[in-house]
Amino acid sequence: MTSETTEKASRGVAAVDRALSIVAALEASDMPRNLSELSRATGLYKSTILRLLESLLDAGYVIRVDEAKYALGPAVLQLGMSYERTNPLKHYIFPIFERLVAADVESPSFHVRQTEAERLCLFRMNSNHSTLDRVREGDRLPIGRGAAGKVLIAFGATGQPGEEFDRIRESGIALSLGERDKLCAGMAAPVFAGRNRLIGALSLSGPRERFAPDDVARMTPLLTSAASELSTGLGGKFPY
Numbered sequence: 257m258t259s260e261t262t263e264k265a266s267r268g269v270a271a272v273d274r275a276l277s278i279v280a281a282l283e284a285s286d287m288p289r290n291l292s293e294l295s296r297a298t299g300l301y302k303s304t305i306l307r308l309l310e311s312l313l314d315a316g317y318v319i320r321v322d323e324a325k326y327a328l329g330p331a332v333l334q335l336g337m338s339y340e341r342t343n344p345l346k347h348y349i350f351p352i353f354e355r356l357v358a359a360d361v362e363s364p365s366f367h368v369r370q371t372e373a374e375r376l377c378l379f380r381m382n383s384n385h386s387t388l389d390r391v392r393e394g395d396r397l398p399i400g401r402g403a404a405g406k407v408l409i410a411f412g413a414t415g416q417p418g419e420e421f422d423r424i425r426e427s428g429i430a431l432s433l434g435e436r437d438k439l440c441a442g443m444a445a446p447v448f449a450g451r452n453r454l455i456g457a458l459s460l461s462g463p464r465e466r467f468a469p470d471d472v473a474r475m476t477p478l479l480t481s482a483a484s485e486l487s488t489g490l491g492g493k494f495p496y
Contacts, residue, residue: 274300275308279317279328284396288325346379348489352458352482353381361475362462363387364482366447367397367404368455375399375408378456389440389461403432403444407457411446428483428495429476430457434464441467443475445483448492455490458483
């Protein structure tokens with residue numbers, strides 16, 4: 257490969273990364289964004305954003321709103337619908353969620369690492385109790401706060417050092433009491449796929465008052481059993 261070809265390939269990858277950063281910035285906002293807002297969110301020059309927006313507009317991934325603002329387009333919805341139809345994780349996870357809810361635990365959810373700083377709630381099912389944690393499918397949450405985030409850090413590729421993460425790795429469980437919201441709590445366990453590769457965190461969350469020591473002791477074997485069943489179904493193993 258010539259140096260010119262290598263340079264073009266490098267530019268091509270950079271362009272894709274930049275376009276995806278624009279889509280991610282729009283996804284993270286509840287309102288359409290203008291060029292200045294997109295520039296602050298992505299760190300890109302407005303001229304660069306305008307060039308990339310033309311391609312995103314043509315492909316339907318972005319739409320123009322009021323001539324000066326931009327929002328996600330219908331192609332993103334089509335991708336989401338396709339994901340809903342074909343994602344095999346859903347077929348494994350929701351029957352397990354249903355059994356957990358039937359066992360009278362707090363609300364189950366499944367989280368994956370989205371970025372260095374964030375995790376994504378991929379699936380969620382409300383418990384039979386009232387819930388205060390307000391976690392929804394598609395929510396992006398801080399990786400460093402909450403039980404699911406700490407599991408993703410502890411069992412991630414880098415194996416974060418520290419006494420807290422050592423305890424999580426030793427027990428296979430993370431417990432969070434009032435970290436993201438002082439009224440809420442959660443507990444989580446890792447889920448592994450083939451070659452014991454971490455793919456996500458299975459968590460139970462709800463009002464903090466329902467995470468007393470006796471509650472945690474009752475829910476722990478239910479959570480670890482569910483993580484084990486899910487890992488086995490995906491070709492992994494828990495305990496790890």
